[in-house]
Amino acid sequence: MSPHDPARIEPKWQKAWDDAGVFLARRDPAKPKYYVLEMFPYPSGRIHMGHVRNYTMGDVIARYKLACGYSVLHPMGWDAFGMPAENAAMERGASPKDWTYKNIADMRAQMKPLGLSIDWTREFATCDPDYYGQQQALFLDFLAKGLITRKNAVVNWDPVDMTVLANEQVIDGRGWRSGTEVERRELTQWFFKISDFSEELLAAIDGLDAWPEKVKLMQRNWIGKSRGLQFAFSFADAPEGFDRLEVYTTRPDTLMGASFAAISPDHPLAKRLERNDPKVAAFVAECRKTGTSEEALEKAEKIGLDTGLRVRHPFDNDWELPVYIANFVLMDYGTGAIFGCPAHDQRDLDFARKYGLGVIDAFVAAEGGQPVQDEAFVPSKTEVVRWIKTFGWDEMATGTQAIDAAIAFCESQGVGQGVTKFRLRDWGLSRQRYWGAPIPVVHCDACGVVPEKKENLPVRLPDDVSFDKPGNPLDRHPTWRDVPCPACGKPATRETDTMDTFVDSSWYFARFTAPHAATPTVLEDAAYWMNVDQYIGGIEHAILHLLYSRFFARAMHICGHLPETAIEPFDALFTQGMVTHEIYVTRDDKDRPVYHLPEDIEWTESGAKLGASGAPVEVIPSAKMSKSKKNVVDPVNIINEFGADTARWFVLSDSPPERDVEWTASGAEAAFRYLARVATLSERIAGIDPATPGDGDEDLLRAMHKTIFDVTQGIESFGFNAAIAKLYAFTNTLTKSQAGHAAQRQAMLVLAQLMSPMVPHLAEEVWAMLGGEGLIATAPWPKPDPAMLVEDTVTLPIQVNGKRRSEITVPKDMTKAEVEKLVLADEAVAKALAGSAPKKLIVVPGRIVNVVI
């Protein structure tokens, strides 16, 4: 029998922690607090290795901080609303609610054996009426404070499923489920006014010191601040109701190269023209057929239609530009109208060539170069300045200030004004779906849109819904919509749209601080526990989830639900890599890939073969685990076979946490064998007669203190793989040590403590075996003795011209002069010098010596 028996010890220690209530988060004013949070899971029904890695990392931090004397909050919940539950309902008639809660129960049962230090008393699911009721209360508060608005928006509409589709659900311009062509449709939707916070959300990124640069950069780009010139063209022949055409440009310096103006098909002018001109109407309709997804836009040809209207160039009244309607001009960026400068923008050039528009060879002609042919000339900033000068503008600033100078010049001439625009748009939260938090408003013929009264919350989802027809079941429910108007009491109808599931995850971290409160949060609790000290999750949430949460924290503060100190809710963020696995591929007779399970592969000297047929198998390393590729490793199987400690140890050990880690069967077995070795070692040390003296106590204890130092550093800096390497090394040292029993026992206890955040069950077992006091989970984290970290003697490598040639061992406080003397006396150095004196002798105390010849 293996000395390491997870099936026996893991449940035992989990029960011991539970019984002692070790992981219950308590507000304790006497202690510093620490809030560790991993991004909560969607309850798909199965945990996967990615979860194991994510939660193990958080658990290491949580257990470490607990041992360091912090009052720790480490909660878990479920991001439980969303499409998969409705899909399950449509596919097999399950109730979304039953399906979801069963999945939660299943996943919790799979998660518990991992031995995570979770305070389960704080658990909730976002589909709990209690949670979404509080979310509805937040909605009402936001609405009252003007943080929410209702307006029209263009969406992807699936005419068969009768629902709005997210961009990701539009594939090749067709609905992913129905396969029909998606339409662009304008609907009235609710929006969070996140764009009001653009400047602040951008500026505050600078203060997020413990966030990855990559994530901060992605957020900055997403918010997309730009500086440009907004000005108006006057019409040569003004259409009714439009005396000017407002345009926005970030390149005012190219204004003298303008050769056309273009408006969006959704521009009010286009809508005006469409009424009287069937050609325009047909063209605009054509443009609207294109979806709004990235692929659709990528493939769409750039098309335009001459409206016949002409505008005048702001610097030359006689210079007229045609006005086109063009499908590539977006209504919701800038003013929905642009000018085109073919000489300096590739897209404008392509468009001008296609429709036979003039190309002004602005810069190029002035410098005597070649006229613009097929490629637009995009001048550098300094060249722009020269370009400007050729048009008689004054001497201007150079370099990056060229654009600002151009704006200033235009302003001085009364042509427009400099404006700052953001790419960030308001966040549309309406979804025409069932399985989400109902938007708590009522539509009344007399009063219009009326917020529901808070005392009527939660607005509960009805359970008796059917998915036999496409569309939103709430629309078809016989009675659910019927409700008295909260204002006048007359019969009215509920809003049937529900909230985007991103809303649910935008404040759950705050709810964990008071998960059962009758208000969204309790300020006192929020003030104690917020902010999240360490947030851990996937990079895929770098933009939306994290940006929305930052917005929500601000909005909640404005409504009095969070203290001002919590407007940036996540102090530190860590984005962890995936768990990958090899995939095994053969080809069928049409050369299509066929995937195989790891257990079907046989390893021979000439490579991988298919066990059944002996066909050679192509091995593709480091692929994301997916069912279709048959490379999924189920944590449940691993826990059953090796125990949770092995799974935890392995996902931390091989790669730095921010990078992907490849799961390998041999690696998992090796992790198990190592843990067994530790158990054996512990048994052996426990069995030694306490009176046994030994040899090398000091060396062992020095190594122990060095390891305490290194492992502590490793955990603090998310260097789990490096910390584990140090633990291996120290285990090897202890195994070979001939030290006396007392020293070995002490070293073993410390080893167990240092391992305890990663493999808590085994650590408890070792701790108990050697008579450690209480539970290791609550034992104070060991501290290295600084005196034991300094060696009395140091070994200095000696380099000659930067290459290592020898070494000397000297007392650590030996003077430079003495070291130099010894170095020159060194045989290898003397040989290299061959009698002559060195040019230079560099002694870096305690580090290295370099002899320059």
Next chain:
RNA sequence: GCCCGCGUGGUGGAACGGUAGACACAAGGGACUUAAAAUCCCUAGGCCGAAAGGCCGUGCCGGUUCGACUCCGGCCGCGGGCACCA
């Protein structure tokens, strides 16, 4: 197109500007065993050499430095983010 990040043995990866390859996987050799598994010990960047030792070596080219995987410039390759954004 714009913006980032990363290139180190057979593999995953270590390395405050200071002995490159810690630690582990896989591999090879050995001990124990009738045998295998398990366990334990040893070897291991490449080239030359019996050895001592030497030369080369962190994608490529150059620079800074006594000293560069690390800093700077250019190139190549891979990965990621954003994008009809005017």
